[in-house]
Amino acid sequence: MKGVMIQGTSSDVGKSLIATAFCRLFVNEGIRVAPFKSQNMSNNSYVTIDGKEIGRAQGIQAEAAKTEATVLMNPILLKPRSDSQSEVVLLGKAIQTLSGKGYRESFYEKGVEVIQTSLEKLAEDYEVVVMEGAGSPVEINLKDRELVNMKVAEIADIPVILVADIDRGGVFASIVGTLELFTKEERDRVKGIIVNKFRGDFQLFEDGVKWIEEKTGIPVLAVLPYIEHHGIDGEDxxxxxxxxxxxxxxxxxxxxxxxxxxxxxxxxxxxxxxxxxxxxxxxxxxxxxxxxxxxxxxxxxxxxxxxxxxxxxxxxxxxxxxxxxxxxxxxxxxxxxxxxxxxxxxxxxxxxxxxxxxxxxxxxxxxxxxxxxxxxxxxxxxxxxxxxxxxxxxxxxxxxxxxxxxxxxxxxxxxxxxxxxxxxxxxxxxxxxxxxxxxxxxxxxxxxxxxxxxxGLPQKESMSYKGDRYDQLAEEVAKSLDWEKVKKIVFEWKK
The missing domain is CATH 3.40.50.880 (Class I glutamine amidotransferase (GATase) domain)
Structure with a gap:
């Protein structure tokens, strides 16, 4: 399988948006691409053409990839029903409601199995899979039974791009800290870094890019601007x-x-x-x-x-x-x-x-x-x-x-x-x-x-909400992204 996983130093760093842009960039080059997120936790869902339920982000990414969304793209969806319980949606159908502890103890092996099967089926129809992680990949208390970050990258055997949010502050510590908490095998899988949500003059961050690359030995593929009013539905x-x-x-x-x-x-x-x-x-x-x-x-x-x-x-x-x-x-x-x-x-x-x-x-x-x-x-x-x-x-x-x-x-x-x-x-x-x-x-x-x-306000004419938002997003991301290097990471990946 050829693909790439977008992981983040934390939640809300922009993983979903970047994965969406990658889907459109690949398909615009004539490459059959599918999105994938093994396990999503969100009450913002999407209905597939056959009446199944998946995370909204993967439905949106499928639209960006110019393909029909299926349950294979998000085989596990957790929908919070209270502070301690979530409805488990497996392959598009709600099966039960579990506590966090109950889910970890009873569902892990089943989750691994359905993830492996979904990836195998996607590989039959698509040339590239753009995967998305969740939260931070180094939550120590969860790593031993996680189903959405490095475990899935290992199952698929694909490289990882790490995304950090500079807008919230602490971008250097978040990047270095995340890499330090990886095992050597996990760290070796990270082949690129993206700094997201930058405001201001990019030249003022050139020294920051140099420091990150020298400190980590991993190339910075992009310093992406803070993109407002992009029109892409939020995930969570x-x-x-x-x-x-x-x-x-x-x-x-x-x-x-x-x-x-x-x-x-x-x-x-x-x-x-x-x-x-x-x-x-x-x-x-x-x-x-x-x-x-x-x-x-x-x-x-x-x-x-x-x-x-x-x-x-x-x-x-x-x-x-x-x-x-x-x-x-x-x-x-x-x-x-x-x-x-x-x-x-x-x-x-x-x-x-x-x-x-x-x-x-x-x-x-x-x-x-x-x-x-x-x-x-x-x-x-x-x-x-x-x-x-x-x-x-x-x-x-x-x-x-x-x-x-x-x-x-x-x-x-x-x-x-x-x-x-x-x-x-x-x-x-x-x-x-x-x-x-x-x-x-x-x-x-x-x-x-x-x-x-x-x-007593003036009337307005109807305006299009969607427009060509996916192409606009891909174009905006491509301005700051070393896309050729991304493709090289994907297609030349070897352990």
Whole structure:
């Protein structure tokens, strides 16, 4: 197998973004390339064409590689359900919920087996595999049974490129410290270093590059700039945390309810490309204010997150806001919260059989959680009763079924005949199971224009969220990257 693994000195150094750029750079040279991450921990997931669930980063990387995403590209996905437990998704299907200790003790051998099999199958169809590690590869307390860094590089027998984040400080110590904690065999596998998220004049870091190379004996392949507004979906909660601190002075104020176990937060990322829209996250009742629109996103733990909203008094703020003319959209778990009642007969949402909770009562419906999760891509249009003749696409990932108790008012017609969601008479209360709702450019523009109109702001024309973002990213990375040396590392690798 030919390939390369992108490892980092810590989490959130930019591994996913660099792997995405590598996928596009390889495929643009006519090389059949596939992404791979053996084990991903994230509630931001992606639905494959056959209705399976993988980490969103690998789905995005597959798009960059101009190939169809499959479960082989991320055979193990861990979706946190609490501070101590995660749902284990194996080859695209949820199989059980385990504690961290339980996972390490009972799943390691099975994990190694499925990783080996997945790599063997990918090698049959692709010339190069771009792999991504997770966190730091030298977490001493985890190394003996890790399934995502050097162990996987050894299984595949490929070289490693180490990425460090200069923006957070301590870049020299993070590089040298990581290399020092590797065994000799692991260190010998590292064939290049990338310094990421550099701000300012590159010439001011030339001495730093020289020091790193002299100290480690490993070439610095790139000093990459801090790339803002790249339009590539974030992988995990750390990328979301950065967005929470990116408020801007803008015409529209959109409030996102900050759920403890928020999932598929890429649903809101298109708003960061809208110049007159400011996004802020509401974690406490006193932060609610008077927004122009409110979004309740998806969650991996609907009832528990709803209980947290009630404990903090945010539920009362939401209800009062809507009753006084506010506009709200609930997506997936957020849609379920908007209803009258949530019922969990088998404990699939809460872990407690027969658990029930009153919803916000803003939609005449109840949700019953089921044992089997629905994961499917979806395509359709706005329901005729909305008065909106707009195409829609996205995906569904949910356990519950939401049933109207009265006044049926669907929002969408998906896959020709299936009605989804709720759309109030004035469009101020909307609920749907469709993730990536706001990635539909015409719909997002229409919804925002209604908010602009209400505030007396000028209307805007629809803008493309995606565009040619992968080529733009690859071009930006290639400016600072010794791509020829990267290819030499990949194709001439020998132990």
């Amino acid at each position: 909660s750390l990328s979301l945390d950065k967005h929470k601190n990116m408020r801007k002075a803008a015409g529209l104020d959109i409030a996102i309810i900050d759920l403890p176990f928020i999932s598929n937060y890429s649903d809101i990322e298109p708003f960061y490309r809208e110049e007159d829209v400011s996004i802020r996250f509401v974690k406490h009742a006193e932060e609610f204010g008077s927004p122009d629109g409110v979004i309740i996103p998806g969650t991996k733990s609907t009832i528990r997150d709803l209980q947290v909203l009630k404990e903090k008094g945010i539920d009362e703020k939401i209800i009062d806001y809507v009753q006084n003319g506010g506009s709200i959209v609930g997506i997936c778990g957020g849609y379920q919260m908007l209803g009258e009642r949530l019922i969990d007969p088998d404990g699939t949402d809460t872990g407690i059989s027969s658990a029930e909770e009153n919803g916000l009562g803003l939609i005449p419906a109840k949700t019953i959680f089921q044992k089997d999760k629905k994961t499917v891509r979806a395509y359709g249009i706005c329901h005729p009763q909305t008065g909106l003749d707009l195409p829609m696409s996205g995906y569904e990932i949910h356990l519950g079924e939401t049933i109207y108790t009265s006044n049926k008012a669907p929002f969408l017609v998906l896959d020709h005949d299936k009605q989804d969601g709720f759309y109030s008479e004035n469009g101020r209360v909307i609920g749907t199971y469709l993730h990536h709702l706001f990635h539909n450019d015409e719909w997002r523009c229409s919804w925002l224009n209604e908010r602009r109109k209400a505030k």
